[in-house]
Amino acid sequence: MPPIKRNPKAPRQIPPEVAPNVRVQGGAVEVAGGFTTEQAQVESLRCLNCKDAKCVEACPLHIDIKSFIQHIVLGDVASAFDKISERSPFPGICGRVCQHELFCESACLLGKKLDPVAIGSLERFCSDHHRQFNGKAPVVKANPTGPKIAMVGSGPASLMASFVLAQRGYRVTVFEALHRLGGVLIYGVPPFRLPREILDSEIARLEAMGVKFETDVIVGNSVTLEELFHEEGFEAVFLGTGAGLPFMLNIPGENLIGVYTANEFLTRINLMNANETGADTPVNIGKHTVVIGGGNSAMDAARWSKRLGADTTILFRRGRAELRARAEEIEHAEQEGIKFEFLGAPVALFGDENGWLNEMECIRMKLGEPDSSGRPSPVPIEGSNYRIPVDTVIAAVGQAPNPTLQRTTPQLITNRGKIVVDVNRQTNMDKVFAGGDVVRGGSTVILAMSDGLAAADAIDKALKLQQKEVEIVGAEA
Amino acid sequence: MNKIIRKQQLTPETALFEVEAPRIAKRWKPGQFIIVRPNAGSERIPLTLVDGNKERGTITIVVQRIGKTSAVTVATPADGAFHDVVGPLGEPAHITSVGKVTLLAGGVGVAEVLPVAKAFKEAGNYTVVLAGARTDSLRILREELLAVADEVIWATDDGSFGFAGNVVQLLQDVVKASGEKPDLSHVIGPIPMMRAAAKATKDLGIKTYASVNPVMIDGTGMCGGCRVTVRGKVRFACVEGPEFDAHEVDFEELTRRTKAYKKQEVQAYEAHKCALGLQAH
Numbered sequence: 001m002p003p004i005k006r007n008p009k010a011p012r013q014i015p016p017e018v019a020p021n022v023r024v025q026g027g028a029v030e031v032a033g034g035f036t037t038e039q040a041q042v043e044s045l046r047c048l049n050c051k052d053a054k055c056v057e058a059c060p061l062h063i064d065i066k067s068f069i070q071h072i073v074l075g076d077v078a079s080a081f082d083k084i085s086e087r088s089p090f091p092g093i094c095g096r097v098c099q100h101e102l103f104c105e106s107a108c109l110l111g112k113k114l115d116p117v118a119i120g121s122l123e124r125f126c127s128d129h130h131r132q133f134n135g136k137a138p139v140v141k142a143n144p145t146g147p148k149i150a151m152v153g154s155g156p157a158s159l160m161a162s163f164v165l166a167q168r169g170y171r172v173t174v175f176e177a178l179h180r181l182g183g184v185l186i187y188g189v190p191p192f193r194l195p196r197e198i199l200d201s202e203i204a205r206l207e208a209m210g211v212k213f214e215t216d217v218i219v220g221n222s223v224t225l226e227e228l229f230h231e232e233g234f235e236a237v238f239l240g241t242g243a244g245l246p247f248m249l250n251i252p253g254e255n256l257i258g259v260y261t262a263n264e265f266l267t268r269i270n271l272m273n274a275n276e277t278g279a280d281t282p283v284n285i286g287k288h289t290v291v292i293g294g295g296n297s298a299m300d301a302a303r304w305s306k307r308l309g310a311d312t313t314i315l316f317r318r319g320r321a322e323l324r325a326r327a328e329e330i331e332h333a334e335q336e337g338i339k340f341e342f343l344g345a346p347v348a349l350f351g352d353e354n355g356w357l358n359e360m361e362c363i364r365m366k367l368g369e370p371d372s373s374g375r376p377s378p379v380p381i382e383g384s385n386y387r388i389p390v391d392t393v394i395a396a397v398g399q400a401p402n403p404t405l406q407r408t409t410p411q412l413i414t415n416r417g418k419i420v421v422d423v424n425r426q427t428n429m430d431k432v433f434a435g436g437d438v439v440r441g442g443s444t445v446i447l448a449m450s451d452g453l454a455a456a457d458a459i460d461k462a463l464k465l466q467q468k469e470v471e472i473v474g475a476e477a
Numbered sequence: 478m479n480k481i482i483r484k485q486q487l488t489p490e491t492a493l494f495e496v497e498a499p500r501i502a503k504r505w506k507p508g509q510f511i512i513v514r515p516n517a518g519s520e521r522i523p524l525t526l527v528d529g530n531k532e533r534g535t536i537t538i539v540v541q542r543i544g545k546t547s548a549v550t551v552a553t554p555a556d557g558a559f560h561d562v563v564g565p566l567g568e569p570a571h572i573t574s575v576g577k578v579t580l581l582a583g584g585v586g587v588a589e590v591l592p593v594a595k596a597f598k599e600a601g602n603y604t605v606v607l608a609g610a611r612t613d614s615l616r617i618l619r620e621e622l623l624a625v626a627d628e629v630i631w632a633t634d635d636g637s638f639g640f641a642g643n644v645v646q647l648l649q650d651v652v653k654a655s656g657e658k659p660d661l662s663h664v665i666g667p668i669p670m671m672r673a674a675a676k677a678t679k680d681l682g683i684k685t686y687a688s689v690n691p692v693m694i695d696g697t698g699m700c701g702g703c704r705v706t707v708r709g710k711v712r713f714a715c716v717e718g719p720e721f722d723a724h725e726v727d728f729e730e731l732t733r734r735t736k737a738y739k740k741q742e743v744q745a746y747e748a749h750k751c752a753l754g755l756q757a758h
Binding site: 177178179187215216217218221222223224244245246248254255257260261263264267268272273278279280281282284354355402403404407 | 500501504514518519520521545546560561562563564565566694695697698699700701702704706711716730733734736737738741745748
């Protein structure tokens with residue numbers, strides 16, 4: 001075999017993208033394409049194959065990045081896919097929505113001098129390649145027979161915990177309140193960022209491993225936590241109920257028609273297909289939309305608004321550097337012609353005699369001392385108020401944990417709505433664990449997954465210990 | 478999928494369904510609601526629970542044909558199933574023992590008031606249901622009402638049965654005639670009726686709860702679409718309601734907000750009827 005010729009100085013490969021003018025017409029069409037085999041080769045040859053690979057450590061799932069890239073170098077994409085699969089069954093999801101720039105790619109040694117290796121795109125390449133040529137996902141372990149574990153919510157945290165526990169032989173059931181699986185990945189993330197067949201096929205992988213899914217079950221309302229233990233025979237419960245409670249703007253006029261929370265706007269479209277002609281659940285979109293906020297939900301809502309034909313502006317009270325969304329989504333939004341108005345905040349909304357929004361009043365801000373988020377605080381400039389015409393306002397100003405379960409489980413200790421857990425993701429309740437946004441507030445998909453991973457370890461440990469105790473007691477008797 | 482166990486056509490546009498839903502049957506309380514999607518792709522529509530049977534594992538709902546999705550629901554055959562049923566949702570009705578309780582119900586509200594009236598009676602109250610319909614032939618669940626309330630008085634808009642007029646006028650009439658007013662009132666029905674009831678009971682000085690029905694998507698407090706202003710404060714009807722003090726609800730705003738999708742609803746319903754017509758030929 002000829003020696004491998006690394007070429008770290010080659011330019012970082014850029015995956016193809018659908019042209020901005022085409023994709024804003026195309027609705028749900030995925031924006032970012034994947035690497036070609038040639039691009040994946042060039043990109044993987046940029047990897048320095050560091051002895052002490054920092055990227056592995058920086059990945060919240062500790063995917064063996066270095067090894068999977070070396071498999072691509074050798075042209076063995078199947079092995080690269082298997083390497084990722086050891087730690088994560090979700091390369092198609094993570095290859096698309098993970099904030100690689102904050103995790104693996106930020107630790108890439110090459111990035112100190114040149115552009116870091118495009119690890120996210122390589123991960124996605126492995127997933128797409130596998131889907132295209134192998135089709136079926138490998139079954140890690142079928143028909144688990146161990147203790148029953150319940151997952152509450154079907155978002156990233158629960159999905160990851162399910163994978164690990166099913167792999168170790170536990171019988172896992174996932175309860176989802178909505179009628180489709182995926183949590184924020186289905187109601188929040190638009191299909192132009194994460195096509196539904198990718199999401200569905202990676203969830204199907206868990207099903208193939210024996211994980212059961214029950215939609216339309218709201219734990220807390222349809223069944224209590226206590227009943228899961230005492231009547232349905234679950235031996236541990238993981239709470240991954242996410243952050244589904246939207247913050248309101250708390251300004252006059254926010255109940256006018258045309259004012260949406262990002263959750264409602266995105267749910268109507270992502271989950272209920274309001275973008276499609278003839279869909280049963282509609283959405284109202286006017287000529288001028290203002291989206292308030294600077295996170296991923298703001299970008300997603302703005303990009304949908306643009307796709308539905310509205311002139312769209314993102315109003316953010318800080319500057320561009322303080323935006324919290326993924327870098328790629330910000331760039332995509334800019335390319336698509338979404339206007340950004342920085343250092344501005346809404347003050348009041350006005351409507352016509354029928355209650356339809358038609359104007360908003362804003363105020364200019366300047367940046368002050370850093371606040372608790374570590375970012376410069378926005379300070380209103382007195383007397384700088386101005387008014388703009390608008391017929392749709394979407395509030396994407398953050399969300400708190402979904403309080404449904406907490407309300408019906410008063411013994412569960414929370415702090416400002418967030419479930420309090422110890423380092424093992426254990427709550428104050430016996431055999432009840434929690435992770436993801438319900439613990440962190442609004443966070444990222446990958447950190448939710450890492451919580452699921454940690455909680456699964458802790459559940460495994462807790463139940464194994466319990467089994468041991470039972471055995472000892474039995475022996476004495 | 479939730480199997481239909483029993484279907485009863487109450488009027489040409491209203492049907493009662495007993496549906497398999499063991500988890501909900503076990504936990505539901507009067508005043509709570511469920512979300513139904515009759516078919517894959519349907520809207521999520523909130524419907525008040527009328528009854529629940531723990532032993533049989535079934536729940537009962539009554540649906541009136543108003544738009545496309547409710548029409549599809551009403552048309553679901555007796556041997557069919559609903560694609561999704563989720564609940565129970567919302568807070569149960571405030572059931573207290575106060576003495577005499579008058580319950581005002583209009584339209585399908587007549588069905589929805591059944592469990593609430595029953596609960597008030599079981600709590601030791603004397604219960605009077607003022608039930609309304611457009612005309613005699615549209616009066617629903619007459620026997621069932623008599624079984625759960627101490628008194629049932631009917632009002633029809635056209636005077637074809639009972640009191641001629643609506644239930645709000647009936648309440649005013651009853652209070653005037655008897656010279657005494659109830660200790661508490663509960664109202665459920667179309668928004669204009671609840672709005673009028675809130676005004677009348679406020680004038681009469683009767684503490685009143687209204688079960689409101691704003692536009693809703695998920696029903697779990699996630700979307701915020703069901704916002705209702707109560708005593709100047711924004712509340713989410715799906716998790717904090719659906720019942721609020723009727724005198725504190727901003728009915729004007731609620732009325733406006735429920736019209737947000739009027740245009741699309743009319744279009745969808747017309748297209749639906751049109752498609753049905755084509756199928757029939």
